Amino acid sequence: LPLAWKPWWRLRQFKGGAQRLLPCSSPCPVSPQYSRCILVAFVLATLSLAVVLLNLFCFPVFGSNRLGEGKAAPSLDNTCSDPCSIVLVESIPQDMTYDDNSTANPSIFQAWMDLIGDARSSLDIVAFYWTLTNEDTHTQDPSAGQGEQILEELLKLPMSGVSVRIAVNPPSAKQPLSDLQALEQSGESVAPSTGVSSTRIPDQEQPVLCAGRDGTSPLLWLQVKELGAVVYNCSCLAQDLGKMFEAYWVLGVPDASIPSPWPANFSTTFNSETPLELKLNGTDAGVYLSSAPPALCADGRTKDLQALLSVIDGARKFVYVAVMSYIPTMEFSHPKRYWPAIDDHLRKVAYERRVHVRLLIGCWKHSKPSMFPFLRSLAAMQDNRTHYSLEVRLFVVPANETQAKIPFARVNHNKYMVTDKLAYIGTSNWSGDYFVHTAGSALVVNQTGPEAGGAPTLREQLQAVFERDWDSRYSRDVSSLGQGRDLCGVH
Template sequence: MGLDGAYAQLDPLDPPETPTPKRPHRATLFAVPSVLFLLAFLILTLIHPRLRGDAAASAGSCGNSCRIVLVESIPEGMNITSPTNPSTFEAWLELLSSARRSVDIASFYWTLTNEDTRTHEPSAAQGELILSELLRLPRRGVAVRVAVSAPSAKAPLDDLRALERGGAAVRAVDMPRLTGGVLHTKFWLVDGVHLYLGSANMDWRALTQVKELGAAIFNCSCLAEDLGKIFEAYWALGVPDAAIPAPWPDNFSTAINAATPLQLRLNGSAAAVYFSSSPPPLCASGRTPDLSALLSVIDGADRWVDVAVMSYLPGTEFQRPERFWPAIDERLRRAAFERGVRVRVMAGCWPHSRPAMFPFLKSLAAVNDDRARLRVEVRLFLVPASAAQSRIPFARVSHNKFMVTDKAAYVGTSNWSGDYFERTAGSALVVAQAGSGTFRERLQEVFQRDWSSGYSVDIGDTESWAGRCGPR
């Protein structure tokens, strides 16, 4: 299943008839007591000059202290012009250096070293440094917890074993058994006040060989506490023989959602913010399901919707038999037809792209018609690769998963096909902001930069991409 299938080392989204991965024995890796732990976070004021600005933050307050930064991974060798943003590596390193009490990471899989991928690639150094810094945390008195998708027999486990030996607590969430999907989310929580959420996996390639985008938020205990409830749900499901509660206990519930977003100031500008989660069975009372959040962002657009996602398919990818699943595709077409909204979709293109994605993208592009005043455009984003880079397994692709409109920004962890919203654990950040200098505006600038770049080709220009996208 390509990049989001753990680089062919995991196959977690097999059809239902495929046996689920064998759970580790309780006395071996990831063995945990069968109790629910709730971690109490202390609030610290820690400010980094580049990533967070220089405004002082008062502990426990989200009044004017919250800072949000758009962070990216730009694959080595790409010539990306302005705007340039702090890198994912820089953001992760700053989060680790800031940690004083706790670091919680929700992740799909771990391959942070060359040893994991059986490579000898110098660009793995950033991932290896991140792992070494994580291993130092328990020695500094920092509690580390990792919730990870239950690995398959072929999954590399060296990083996770090293974390456990170093004092971190690791729980494997058996999503194949619980929902038929995987734990696909990607976020960090630090000291209960800082966080990262975005497309980057715990993989060295996500720092130097894959195009990624995420958001780092600093000095914002109110948002970190709410995202922490999603982490605690994963943590609770990581005990042996766990079952999804119905309903979830009240301490997992939230009042922060699409109907009542948190009103606060981000970078000094008024914003309405919430986190969504998938699949619906993992959503406690008050939590907006991720698909509902995504559709509401589309529905809220007055003028335009811009989408950048690795995989776009109005169907299921991993269920057998595959099903038609038009929820997102239909909503984009409706926005163009009923409200005259301009729609632009930019999908990732690489040898592991699903062949069925391209006829559907061409169909969406065919909606564009000047006489009918329908404005729909579709492009593919191709990450170039040298001969040496081409030999790096499952790299050199745009792995972004974001949307920006004239009203809101949506940064998620899921590809846009049915499995990710119905069976797979993912999460997203939604930020509604008006005015200039906002996170939403910054995200739109990134989309426009990529859309207009030489790495973007029109879906109709088949000769430019046919030999590079999908199995050959």
């Protein structure tokens, strides 16, 4: 890898209890063999998660305590007999309301509380940032109570014999680690990274997974609009997710470097070509996890950009996208570069196959001015004479004077896509850096028929969420906004 990669991926790990600092010599250690189940928040990031994926079955993930040692992971049959189920979860910002008969989902806060409460032996978390109290964000907002409650419950886990590991970006003036220091003192293990990670993972030993959000904030559950998914009773998927967490964890040691290639025990057989075949809510489904950047993809792992583009290309009727930021550039590179990978595919399916494309983009005070010309350019393809159908709307979370002072809040932070074929729940904004340089992941689900009992599939549920937001009072056409983000109605 280029030398420029190294600062992005060096981490150090802090151990609570008897071993407070886990040193790293070459090669870097992997956790000893353990039985765990996994919860990953993608938020993600969407979760990033977003998203959060968590499994509540116990299973051995690795049989070695050093990177590359021990036996390679056995070749797995791409079928799973577990009775897997999946539930969409959301956080709806305070003072946002929908019609009484509109689509509604369980809250992310309650999902976290349930997952933490169900932990019996282990919990692993990957987060872009970690600020769970008003003190962290320099606010005095009562809506931070839920974040503080989460922190309180996490602090209890080591006393109950639950092993907790947390991988997170390094501290800064804007993102202190006071919460994590408190967790470390309680006996939990923390690995601050020097690079941006948009994936988040709490890991547990029973059956649930979650995806959708990339950070942990005290105001997440009441001031930021998020969407994720929780998967229950699915050890097959959780074990695959465990490999992704271990990849983050082995990089969380001093002077760690990314192996090339990754050892065989990080590889997978579940990908876009051969998804994991299982019953999801009683319906046949194909599922896989993608990852970014490419350097973190072990053998067999689908790269996140490849997964996203294949979902777009597979659509026959429509592509609906909800993402916080859409900029077809390498916006953090110097000099900046045009990056049309996603943009080209959206235009292509709209032009060549007359697929109906809709983009619902978050608009808030931190939106980049450069985003709006690109969005208007896409919207310009909409034409009644040629019947190209490409619509762009902005989603504005309203804020009163007090709410507007809360840092990095009052925004539609979703990062998902739904087509007439597939559901994609990820953690990355749609610009080049997030797929080339930033850690992230996505859950891709293909359900081939209606759920047992006639209930809607995950894809249909995700479509209903998108259409609810698209038709809501918080959505506005990008062409009606004049010239700047100030017209998004933010303070």
